[in-house]
Amino acid sequence: MSPNIIKPILQLNGARIYLRPLKVEDAPIFLEATQVDEIRHMTGLKRNFNLAEIEAHIRRCLDHPLRYDFAICLQADHRMIGELSVLEIDPENLTAEFRIALSQIRFTSQGYGSEAIELIKTWAFKQLRLKTLSLQVFGHNPRGIRAYEKCGFQVMEVKKEAFEYQDKYSDEIMMQARNPLYE
Secondary structure (H helix, E strand, C coil): CCCCCCCCCCCEECCCEEEEECCHHHHHHHHHHHCCHHHHHHHCCCCCCCHHHHHHHHHHHHHCCCCEEEEEEECCCCCEEEEEEEEEEECCCCEEEEEEEECCHHHCCCCHHHHHHHHHHHHHHHCCCCCEEEEEEECCCHHHHHHHHHCCCEEEEEEEEEEEECCEEEEEEEEEEECHHHC
C-alpha cells in the first residue's frame, strides 16, 4: 500500500485555523519569521535568508512530489500565522517527517499550533495512510514539546547536547506519532 500522493490538495479546516497549500506569495511572511530571534532559536535556524532565497525554497517545496507544505491561517481574518510541512514521505514504509513553525511569538501558547498539528496528523494518517509521523524538537522549546505530547507524539530518542546556538547546547529530541489503524 502506498500513500495517495496527489497535489494540490484542498484546504484543511479547523475550529480557529485552517491549513492551505503554501504559495510563493507567502514568502514575505515566511521571511519575517526567519528574522525573529526567538523563532530562530526554537526552530534551530542559524543562517539568514533573503526574499529571493525564500521564494526559491517555496518553489522547490511545491515541486517536490514527496512533501506537502502548508500555510497556517486564522479562520477569523485569513491571516497567515505560520507554516508546516509533511516531508521525507517514504511511500514504501509509510512514514514521513513533520515540522511546524509559527511566524511570531504572539501566536504561541494559544492552541493554534496544537490545532494545526492535529489537523495535519489526521490528514496524514487518513489520506496518506502513513504509519508514523516523526519530528525533531529542541530541549529548549518546552511549548513545542507540550504541544506535540498533547497531540499524541511520544519521545523516541534524545540526543544529548546535540544542538549549539549562541554558545549554549540543547538536547535534540526525536518524537513520533503512530497511526492507530496500524496498531
